[in-house]
Amino acid sequence: MPLWKLILAYDGTPFHGWQIQPGLSTVQGTLAAAILHVTGEDVLPQGSGRTDTGVHALGQVASFELAAPIPAQNLHRALNRALPPSIRILSLEAAPEGFHARYSAVRKTYEYRIFPHDRWQPGLPDRICSPMLAPWVWDCRWPLDLDRMQQAAQDVLGTHDFTSFAASDPDRTARKAGSTVEASNVRTIFASDWTHRDELLVYRVTGSGFLHHMVRNLVGAFVDAGAGRIAAGDIAKIIAAQSRSAAGPTAPASGLFLVEVVY
Missing domain, CATH: 3.30.70.660 (Pseudouridine synthase I, catalytic domain, C-terminal subdomain)
Structure with missing residues (x-):
């Protein structure tokens, strides 16, 4: 399955932090919903760390796998169209095998x-x-x-x-x-x-x-x-x-x- 690494920026003001929470708007949950909308695949992107409610990011990193072989440029463009203006994917690329946004960080x-x-x-x-x-x-x-x-x-x-x-x-x-x-x-x-x-x-x-x-x-x-x-x-x-x-x-x-x- 293709493994993707993306760098994203977001205004944390409208979100209850990064980590998905039932009934609350979070960055991770919003990104997962955009991936589902674009690809039809229900995946949970893994972040480099959990930013708290109201905390912002200029270079958060996330990784996730997809079954569908979508070209990087098409996936990048489609996800940004599906995301709210408060979240933007700055870059998206194929990640090496074994890469994990959180556990690979030094x-x-x-x-x-x-x-x-x-x-x-x-x-x-x-x-x-x-x-x-x-x-x-x-x-x-x-x-x-x-x-x-x-x-x-x-x-x-x-x-x-x-x-x-x-x-x-x-x-x-x-x-x-x-x-x-x-x-x-x-x-x-x-x-x-x-x-x-x-x-x-x-x-x-x-x-x-x-x-x-x-x-x-x-x-x-x-x-x-x-x-x-x-x-x-x-x-x-x-x-x-x-x-x-x-x-x-x-x-x-x-x-x-x-x-x-x-x-």
Whole structure:
């Protein structure tokens, strides 16, 4: 059976995340419905990971098999016509035997975007976040120090146990039920940087993998550092605690984008 790999972008605002859920609109379910409409085959595309409700993607990867030998260009065009405007397939190609969008991935890159209200010049009024931008950023109202946020971001580089930044994952717990092997929360972060771009504060992180809500929890802690609620050096202590209660709040989903998956 032909095995297909596709890269897609989507606005996560109208969806209840990637993973199919009964009675709810999801990206995976919408893509599966488009495949059924175009090919008549009932398949469930596998994604590189589960983005949460409201999280967006610039480079999500999915894979699926089809019985029908449809030319790639025809399938690509037909699927985009069947999908809503909030989802677009950027590329579609035959995948090598054994390829799996999730299990073949070796690293992922996420980006988080914050709209800062302060203008960095004293005496000027706060900036106002346009409703045309609000669904894709965190409209953050606290003054933030970019240097402190960047300093804090450096302390997550390398290999660590990120239990302090992992939300409870019911699906992961269910998969491990009855198993004597404990799921590891150890991940390796290769890059972790804040920049000021297009009048936004942008966090970009590349890692071997990410735990449930991990990027959003990291951003929440970095914002605490930028706002002066914790010291930038406290990130290392939070990691060492290996307790979710040691870290700060979870950043809103609206600012998070899955940017790239490397195989």
